[in-house]
Amino acid sequence: MSSTEVAVKTEIKARLIPVYIMGKKYEVPETLTIMKAIEYAGYKYIRGCGCRGGVCGACSTVYRKPGDYKIHVGLACQTVVEPDMYLTQIPFYPALRGTYDFTELTGKPEEIFEIYPELFRCVACNACTKVCPMDVQVMDYIAALKQGDIQKAAELSFDCIQCGLCASRCMGELPQYHIAQLARRISGAYLTPRAEHLKTMVANIETGRFNEGLDKLKAMDENTLKKTYQEREMEPATAGEDWAPKDNQYL
């Protein structure tokens, strides 16, 4: 490849498209995500930006497209700009979080009803589900809680990133994401069955069942350790349910 070819390639630039950030028009490269477009336009993030990887939920964005009455949502770090989109970011939306002493809760639905009585203001309009950037069935988990099914609410809300857009759209003024968080806490602490085998394992560790093996490993020189690791018995990828290692002294 000659040096002139390289020079020509660097001349290629992304097409600029118009977007409206909080109502003001900017020309931004069409390849950018909303987050980068906002930075390209000159804004600096001090809130409303977190992992930049689509996980944390800090950068929930609301936008509209020309000729479309629908409210669109997405995470700014994951959504690519489109021509003439009107957008803004909502880094925080006020929602009342109930206060409670978690150790005093027992897992009865009535406890959630008492902490969040506004639960019963839901009219099933479904605006919360429609606005959720993570496609959580928000209205359905609220319905599950009204039915006293905390486990179902915990499962349905599992993907919630606490962005708060549900609360921003709620006709009944519910703080859905806080209620769901309480449901998941109760589910984890009080309703999900304990793993009994874990207790046995912890007891085994405490009585020193694995000390000898660990001491042996700690005493090895580097090369023996490497060799032991490489020669360890591994479960084959095609192993069936009934597979068991030959050496089962630690099981």
Place this chain on the structure above:
Amino acid sequence: MKISYYPGCTLKTKAKNLERSALACFDALGIEYEELPRWNCCGAVYSLADDDLIHIIAPVRDLIRVKERGLDTVMTLCSMCYNTLARANELMKNNEEKRYTINTFMDEEPDYAGEVRVVHFLDYLRDEIGWDKLKEKIKVPLNDLKVAPYYGCTLLRPREVALDRPDKPTVIRTFLETLGAIVVDFPSATVCCGSYQVLGNPEAALKVSHGILDDAVKNGAEALALACPLCDYNLGFRQDAILNSFTDAKEIPVYYFTQLMAVALGIDPAVSHFELNRESSLQLLRDKKLISGAAS
């Protein structure tokens, strides 16, 4: 054909005694049903404001869920759920303008035009199962048990969703007769229990509840049979407050109609969660030798 069963929130929390006893009866009667896998609150109260369409969204959404399952009939046990769902259904069937507004608002759902039929377990028993078939299944006739049938409001009013003659209903009377009970008619059978007034004006609610119970007792009833968790709250749970407030008040057990049916069908009383009723409820059934077990 299989029917869709809509439980309602209260039946999953405070009124387990209504749901569990009914489900056991469904099985005993061979009713093929499917509980809606996805449903929300029915709305609880049908809004009386003509243009308050947002409160019609919840019941219509439930009816859409039934339609989605490919079933044409939805059955309720709670008379308030019945009322709300049935009235929303009538609106969607008959009011073209409001149907359009509601369907347009719910743009994420398929359109709905009242294709589903809403029934209550009581009219389903009368019209689909038939009293004769119910009678054949009775194992423990409720002989000697004097029960007053209490309808309240929502099974009978307004007229367009009434499952019986609003002025002179007979469905619970015939139902109790079929179970073998002695039916005690009383003038307050269709008087409102006080409903949600218990929240805003508890004294007023207490007064009407007392009137109903007093009427039943004076006509010789030993128990009341009803179909509504809110009526049960006012007439059953609140009886302690009634007994404290009115010196002439007398204790009277209150049952869901499905609990009495479960007893008559010989279903294990543990299924019917009598511990959620007044303590005297189980005692009366034991005294009448309708259920076994030592009186506690």
